[in-house]
Amino acid sequence: SMIKDWSVGAKSWLVIHWKRALLFGGGGIWALMTLAQIVWPAGNLLPFASIDGVKLSGWSKTDATAALDGRYAQTPLAIYFGDSAEAHRNPKPSEIGVSISNQQRVKQTTYPWYLRLAPASLLWGHWAVPTDEAPSYKRDSAVLAAYIKKELGDSCSVPAKNAGLKVVDDKLKLQKSANGGTCTVADVTKKLANAQFSLKTDVSVTIPVKVVPPAVSNGDAQAVADQVGMGISQGINVKAGSQTALLPKDQLITWLDFSVIENKLDYNFNVERASAYLDTALAARVAVAPGVTKVSTYDFVETARQNGPNGQTLDKAGTLVGLKSYVAGETKEVSAATAVVAPSIAYTRTYSPSDVGLSALMKHYAETHPGTYGVALTELSGKHRRALYGGGTSFITASTYKLFVAYSTLKRVEAGTWQWSDQIQGGRDLTTCFDDMIVKSDNACAQALLTKVGFSAITNEAHDIGCASTSFMGKDGIKSTASDLALLLGMVQTGQVLSQQPSRDRLINAMKRNVYRQGIPKGVGSVVANKVGFMDGLLHDAAIVYGPTGPYVLTIMTNGSSWANIAELTRQIEALRIQ
Structure with a gap:
């Protein structure tokens, strides 16, 4: 084909x-x-080109300059002092006032005309173009001086590093020492001011110093390691009561801590790390349960005491001190150390139905139940007893502040400046808002009325009737006390505040219809007019109790308690009160 x-x-x-x-x-x-x-761009490096070991084949000179500048900016300078094998600091150029530019050296890597005409020079011309010119440096002496002052201070001293020991993989490992020294700021400045950086090799400067040896040498630390290693090598037998328990090496070594105290390497066994093992190995062998001390009291007075026997428990810290003494060769054997456990105390308490007895009951109840308490009792008839515990303790009021809002509201109605038909909040008039605020603890109405009265005015009006510890002005919330709340309710019930009985009746009748009844009302079997407050851990109840012997005021403010405990305290107070 x-x-x-x-x-x-x-x-x-x-x-x-x-x-x-x-x-x-x-x-x-x-x-x-x-x-x-001939047409190869003058702004590009040759194929296979590299500068300071950085491969830049065919890169634009702009990109190559940026890459080299970035590498130099991240290159640390190791600063050694004297014969130290460990660098004291490793600053980057900018930290010592050095800026490094590669622009000029990259610019000078030209591809001349005679090379462009040489056969195949694109493949080998990078060898013929010189790239060994150094980068250019700019140095800021003020930045350098600030760095030296920050890192070395005015004294230019480098502390020696003491030798130490560390447990690594259940073995004692030597942490080697290093000499310290003193130098002059002038020497440091001179060395750092002339420092040259490189991308090819690690760069460093060595500052001449007057050597200061460490207090603990490698030999000192090794001697401690030998002593400890020998002491725990076979484990350690510990006498615990009539028995002996072997604490094995693999446990003992994990409990060790090493530290330099008064220029000597010391060691201790760590209680926290040893605790769980000692509980298992020794605690039960030495434990003796304590007895019970029985105490009888009448009000605040102790009337009888029958002491129970002490118990015994393992003293872990003391036992570990004994282990150290054994390792150091100071003792030949180790016994488990013990500590006395005091007997528990069981109280049999009785109280007189008096001011003192009621106060003692409140105190003892508060001390044996969770939370913080403020309690105030005021009888308004009969024996007129008064009892307090923490009555002056300040609490954030939660919703009990609404009693003060109600008082100031009624004052304004009686004065004729407010009318029950006034619109207050969300279409509700004063009649509805007042009732909702007390019966349902409505917050919107309470806040509207408080704003209408004014924080300063309501605080002053509380102070005017003797509630001196009540304030609406604090940055951390509205505060009052059990005593202040009791005083307000007592004066409302007895007619000492507010001039018109219908005003007082309106507040008391609303309190009787209050929907929150898990505190004081649950602790008594009588009619109760109360107002509660609850917020976060706060539980408060302020009440007028209409008991069979006449009315009394009881206020209980708590933080960290419960409605059940408030009800139980009320029950106990009522039981003592009616004796």
């Missing part, structure tokens, strides 16, 4: 004229290569 004839003809021609074909082919390749070399 035609194609076959052509192929045979071409092969025949190449066999006869191969030299001419080779000459024309090679010449064409050379011409293309030379053309590529």
